[in-house]
Amino acid sequence: MVxxxxxxxxxxxETGARLPPGQYLTQDFPILQIGxxxxxxxxxxxxxxxxxxxxxxxxxxxxxxxxxRTKWHGDIHCVTKWSKFDTQWEGVTIDDLLADANISAPTxxxxxxxxxxxxxxxxxxxxxxxxxxIATRYAGEPIHADHxxxxxxxxxxxxxxxxxxxxxxxxxxxxxxxxxxELRGYHMYGDPWREQRYIGD
Amino acid sequence: MSSGTxxxxxxxxEPIVFxxxxxxxxxxxxxxxxxxxxxLRCALAGRQxxxxxxxxxxxxxxxxxxxxxxxxxxxxxxxxxLELLVEGLPGGEVSGWFFESAEVGDRLELRGPIGGxxxxxxxxxxxxxxxxxxxGVVPLLAMLRRRAEVAPAIPAALIYSVRSRAEAxxxxxxxxxxxxxxxxxLFLRTTREGEGRRIDAALVQAALASIGSPTKVFxxxxxxxxxxxxxxxxxxxxxxxxxxxxxxxx
Numbered sequence: 547m548v549x550x551x552x553x554x555x556x557x558x559x560e561t562g563a564r565l566p567p568g569q570y571l572t573q574d575f576p577i578l579q580i581g582x583x584x585x586x587x588x589x590x591x592x593x594x595x596x597x598x599x600x601x602x603x604x605x606x607x608x609x610x611x612x613x614x615r616t617k618w619h620g621d622i623h624c625v626t627k628w629s630k631f632d633t634q635w636e637g638v639t640i641d642d643l644l645a646d647a648n649i650s651a652p653t654x655x656x657x658x659x660x661x662x663x664x665x666x667x668x669x670x671x672x673x674x675x676x677x678x679x680i681a682t683r684y685a686g687e688p689i690h691a692d693h694x695x696x697x698x699x700x701x702x703x704x705x706x707x708x709x710x711x712x713x714x715x716x717x718x719x720x721x722x723x724x725x726x727x728e729l730r731g732y733h734m735y736g737d738p739w740r741e742q743r744y745i746g747d
Numbered sequence: 748m749s750s751g752t753x754x755x756x757x758x759x760x761e762p763i764v765f766x767x768x769x770x771x772x773x774x775x776x777x778x779x780x781x782x783x784x785x786x787l788r789c790a791l792a793g794r795q796x797x798x799x800x801x802x803x804x805x806x807x808x809x810x811x812x813x814x815x816x817x818x819x820x821x822x823x824x825x826x827x828x829l830e831l832l833v834e835g836l837p838g839g840e841v842s843g844w845f846f847e848s849a850e851v852g853d854r855l856e857l858r859g860p861i862g863g864x865x866x867x868x869x870x871x872x873x874x875x876x877x878x879x880x881x882x883g884v885v886p887l888l889a890m891l892r893r894r895a896e897v898a899p900a901i902p903a904a905l906i907y908s909v910r911s912r913a914e915a916x917x918x919x920x921x922x923x924x925x926x927x928x929x930x931x932x933l934f935l936r937t938t939r940e941g942e943g944r945r946i947d948a949a950l951v952q953a954a955l956a957s958i959g960s961p962t963k964v965f966x967x968x969x970x971x972x973x974x975x976x977x978x979x980x981x982x983x984x985x986x987x988x989x990x991x992x993x994x995x996x997x
Contacts, residue, residue, distance in 0.1 A: 551848035731763035
């Protein structure tokens with residue numbers, strides 16, 4: 547179905563090749579979240595790995611910050627259709643985190659959990675082999691609270707709602723358990739290159 | 748979500764599936780120098796909760812597509828249409844088409860309604876504190892329209908920050924509601940005319956005094972509006988857990 551009079555704004559071939567379907571390039575850094583930034587006290591901040599309700603290991607800020615650090619440079623894609631190119635992040639890969647906890651992933655899925663009670667589900671395989679990190683720095687600086695600091699999950703090959711802001715833990719689950727947006731019609735996996743915005747896409 | 752909120756929860760185990768539906772432009776009306784009201788006839792009309800949005804998709808003759816999200820301004824009625832209030836943004840790919848080209852009978856696609864906690868209906872209760880900046884007032888307008896229909900006894904206040912009266916969306920309707928609805932108050936701030944003031948602690952206090960302690964707070968606008976508005980409202984003692992935000996642009 548063609549919309550009369552619509553031409554559209556075509557991207558250059560170079561930009562177009564980097565944009566997943568249905569996305570447009572933005573230069574700013576939009577902020578999307580369900581409520582105000584949660585108040586986080588760094589002296590009591592904890593990051594907890596759990597299997598179901600059982601805690602596996604908890605980290606104080608200084609402990610997480612002391613783990614090996616990895617830098618990442620590339621493009622991010624939000625389900626609300628903006629993409630941002632050439633972003634720089636730094637943090638602790640999930641591989642390094644699990645190695646420090648001296649465990650291998652006990653299940654194939656997990657829920658990322660945030661200080662504002664937001665949750666989102668990700669298959670564990672999508673977090674391993676350097677594909678994801680707990681990011682603590684953006685563009686060389688500590689991540690601003692507006693963008694999920696002090697620490698956020700960072701899974702750049704999936705739509706950015708999977709990269710939970712204000713991360714407080716990862717909870718391994720036996721099944722792929724829908725998180726906040728996934729319960730409200732968003733796709734369980736969220737691959738921008740297959741345009742998996744909503745269930746059924 | 749935290750237990751302090753009573754938002755929409757999935758009622759059944761059935762997954763929500765958003766499919767594209769054809770829609771037809773039923774009317775185009777100039778609202779302000781920068782905003783048009785577009786009524787779209789679509790099978791989705793009537794399904795929305797106040798505050799939710801739809802995705803709009805336009806297709807060019809060569810198959811190129813672009814889609815964007817728009818808040819629904821209208822509440823369910825028997826017209827078979829949804830109302831969008833579209834701001835003509837410079838260089839806006841989809842808003843530009845709406846603003847410059849759209850005519851009655853034009854066809855496009857919609858899906859939705861989409862949105863979790865940024866929505867309201869009568870059973871969610873109140874008092875309601877709403878704060879909108881610029882075109883961020885649109886989902887709040889839908890909430891006020893719904894409230895007037897189903898729960899006019901619920902106290903509600905709208906803080907509305909806009910550059911000038913001429914640019915205020917639905918100002919006539921909002922001022923009429925302010926006069927006619929005993930439990931609703933409008934707190935308008937114009938940032939670039941008159942005293943040129945932004946939202947401040949005194950305005951938040953006045954809005955809160957008009958409704959008592961809110962149980963639901965909805966904020967919508969740019970980051971430049973929403974972040975300070977949320978800070979002022981929390982500084983006035985409103986718990987973060989009842990505040991829901993929606994932002995656009997930078």
